[in-house]
Amino acid sequence: MFLRNYWYVAASDAEIGRSPLGRMILGEPIVLFRTEQGAPVAFEDRCAHRHLPLSMGKLVGDALQCHYHGLRFGVDGRCVRIPGQEHIPNGARVRTYPVVERYHWIWIWMGDPALADPATITDFHWLDDPKWGAKSSYLHVEANWQLVVDNLLDLTHLAFVHDSTIGNMALAEHAKVKVDRGPNSVVVTRWIIDQEAPPTFKKVGGFSGNVDRWQIVDFAPPAFLRLDVGATPTGTGAPEGKRVGGIGMRNLNAITPETETTSHYFWGQAHDFDINDPATTEKIFEQIRAAFLQDVEVFSAQQRNLKLFANPAQIDIAADAGVIAARRILGRLYDQERAAARVAAE
Ligand code: FES
Numbered sequence: 001m002f003l004r005n006y007w008y009v010a011a012s013d014a015e016i017g018r019s020p021l022g023r024m025i026l027g028e029p030i031v032l033f034r035t036e037q038g039a040p041v042a043f044e045d046r047c048a049h050r051h052l053p054l055s056m057g058k059l060v061g062d063a064l065q066c067h068y069h070g071l072r073f074g075v076d077g078r079c080v081r082i083p084g085q086e087h088i089p090n091g092a093r094v095r096t097y098p099v100v101e102r103y104h105w106i107w108i109w110m111g112d113p114a115l116a117d118p119a120t121i122t123d124f125h126w127l128d129d130p131k132w133g134a135k136s137s138y139l140h141v142e143a144n145w146q147l148v149v150d151n152l153l154d155l156t157h158l159a160f161v162h163d164s165t166i167g168n169m170a171l172a173e174h175a176k177v178k179v180d181r182g183p184n185s186v187v188v189t190r191w192i193i194d195q196e197a198p199p200t201f202k203k204v205g206g207f208s209g210n211v212d213r214w215q216i217v218d219f220a221p222p223a224f225l226r227l228d229v230g231a232t233p234t235g236t237g238a239p240e241g242k243r244v245g246g247i248g249m250r251n252l253n254a255i256t257p258e259t260e261t262t263s264h265y266f267w268g269q270a271h272d273f274d275i276n277d278p279a280t281t282e283k284i285f286e287q288i289r290a291a292f293l294q295d296v297e298v299f300s301a302q303q304r305n306l307k308l309f310a311n312p313a314q315i316d317i318a319a320d321a322g323v324i325a326a327r328r329i330l331g332r333l334y335d336q337e338r339a340a341a342r343v344a345a346e
């Protein structure tokens with residue numbers, strides 16, 4: 001199940017340049033490159049002549065030249081040159097996709113181009129805001145994108161999967177949890193009051209005593225999860241809004257389906273303390289990366305079992321409230337897209 005009329009992250013800004021990059025997104029092969037002026041461009045990764053991936057070709061000026069017989073396609077997807085031939089047939093063009101560069105990411109619109117409004121790109125400003133230190137990265141995941149969404153909406157797993165980094169038992173046993181459901185949003189708020197700080201927080205925040213810790217997970221469809229997390233020394237007023245004397249971070253996640261069973265996982269970590277110290281940014285990033293590699297192991301093992309057991313029955317527990325709310329929204333949006341597509345096709 002894929003939702004098409006959305007902006008997705010296709011690549012990081014540094015991945016796209018003057019060598020074409022081939023990448024599968026929502027099951028569609030795409031090729032990405034930059035013009036001489038630096039503007040990002042996305043085509044279907046298939047030559048209109050004999051179907052060779054255009055990502056095997058090269059750029060000549062702003063035209064992408066196919067590796068097989070040298071047809072060249074301009075930024076609007078139209079063929080601009082056929083070697084040894086004047087006439088360019090009408091159908092000599094490749095599909096183009098709307099793209100926008102924002103927050104150090106290249107965003108692609110996978111649905112009806114007439115609906116592509118850059119104003120609807122989900123806000124990830126923490127990744128390039130001078131008031132925050134930040135670093136982002138990419139993981140390839142051998143699992144369906146919704147397993148990654150589920151993971152980030154139920155943070156009780158930190159107590160088990162991440163007990164060596166960002167988790168401890170207090171997260172699963174002593175959290176006050178609230179789930180706020182909007183028509184197209186879910187916010188899971190978790191407060192863990194007067195508990196020991198987890199290993200990563202001790203390392204980067206220097207906490208010695210107990211802390212009040214918050215985890216506020218904001219879900220926006222199809223697969224954007226922005227986590228507001230942090231801790232302050234216990235009893236200093238963080239639950240009442242006084243977040244001073246501790247650390248605050250944003251864990252930022254944009255998951256792009258590659259196929260039904262694989263995903264592109266773009267993520268970043270931003271912090272509001274020591275923002276101009278690259279060593280702090282790096283230290284936090286490495287801690288979170290270590291945790292995310294633990295998650296990737298979990299997703300792929302889940303996906304293998306889903307295949308081996310052919311979609312087995314499952315049970316729900318109280319901690320699934322956010323997960324269930326998000327899956328409900330995604331199911332409804334999918335049904336709406338399908339209904340609209342049926343009407344358009346009639
Ligand atoms: S397949 Fe691309 S030019 Fe022939």
Ligand SMILES: [Fe+2]
Nearest residue numbers: 161162291295
């Ligand atoms: Fe995790």
